[in-house]
Amino acid sequence: MSAPAVRARGLRKRYDGIVAVDGIDFDVRTAECFGFLGPNGAGKTTTMKMIYGLAAVDEGTLEVLGLDVARRRREVKSHLGVVPQDENLDKELTVRENLLVHAGFHGMRGDDAAGRVDELLEFSLLGARAGARTPELSGGMRRRLLIARALVNRPDVVVLDEPTTGLDPQARHTLWQTLDALRAGGVTLLLTTHYMEEAARLCDRLVIMDEGRILAQGAPGELVERYEQPHLEAVFLHLTGHRLDT
């Protein structure tokens, strides 16, 4: 049995005296899709940021692929793909250049980079728009480009923070199919969402978070059974006393 893809023990993070993540433990297995479900402010994004290095770990341990993120950050990041919640595409560059430049940040040059970029343009259905600047793309296309960008370095683990927020149903479905294809390829996926349907549709296992803590974890069906509720939304209400979308 290899090391878990991601392992957290007693993970804690404070911002200006406010506890954003309050001592959480979880293990993400290799090649599964693992979800963080919870309302805004639950600590999901902070947890993701600690994984991909945009937030420092205050207390506890956090390992990605068996590597301590605090000590071996550069190495961890070379194995990660990150789809941030806030779009940060390079508006000064075209679609293709966004991918090429990001490949450059990962140290890929020349034919290696160009070949990978062509693959990803095809995979994300953006081949026809390769020469467009990113502000000219639709919301769904921009999100697909963000995912393609995250895959440039052939990551073992991809972290997606609210990947479908703000997308229309059709774009959301296209994106789900993209994520299915990734999973089929053996990539470990971590995603945060506040959509129950999305969590149930995509995740092998998930944790329910509220106010920086993990309230429950397990497979979506298992949680529904364990708490004797009709669906995930009711599980959340049962555990927290409030609805997820408030």
Added chain:
Amino acid sequence: MTLALPDLRIALRVWRRNLRVYSKIWRNTLLPLFFDPLLYLFAMGFGLGTYLATINGVPYKEFIAPGLCASAVMWGAAFEMAWNAWFRMEELRLYDAMLVTPVEVEDLVTGEILWAATRAVIYGTVFLIVIALFGLVDSWWALAMPPFLFLGGLCFATIGLAYTSLIPKMDYYTFYFTLFITPMFLFGGIFFPYDQLPGWAQVIAWFTPLYHLVNVCRELATGPEALRVLADSAWLAALTAGLFAVPVRAMRRRLVA
């Protein structure tokens, strides 16, 4: 926290991203920044200069021309590390995008500074060519100027990025330019010898990087005393090295706290 040294190979990845963008837009950006000192040369050198015979035996136009190469470097680096860096950091969120790859904060800072210095040396060198065409350069040593302009660019870029890393809002650039960059431009020894300043002002001027870069440029354009050029350059290098930790620490606090 100890200061991690940058990985130059990775810093150059950041530099190459900026070069790629610049290669598309350079025609539009070159003219304004390059016109600025050119206008000063015309107004002061060919306008005011006709009322002034010479300074230290040098015709006024020739006195100010090399200093304007230095100021082109200063303005170029200052703009790049002010609004342009702010745009990349806050509007594009490009720094966040880079920092989830193997690029670390110290690499990012180094790449940005190297880039601003590159841009600055382009402006300074173009200006050097212009003044040479006007016949305002006396010495072949002027051909050795670009590496020194690059050093000056590194110094101004480090100061500029340090400022950007510390300010909460881009409104603060007004202070930076009116209280720091413009006074250096006016009193850094470009338009009159700095020994005309009162003693206390000379002390302040001596501590500014522009003063030393102006000295280097003027020496090289008129036939240098090697020792003076080296002393001024050493001062610029020391200031750059001494300040480098400031943007690294502040950016780390800002971006990956």
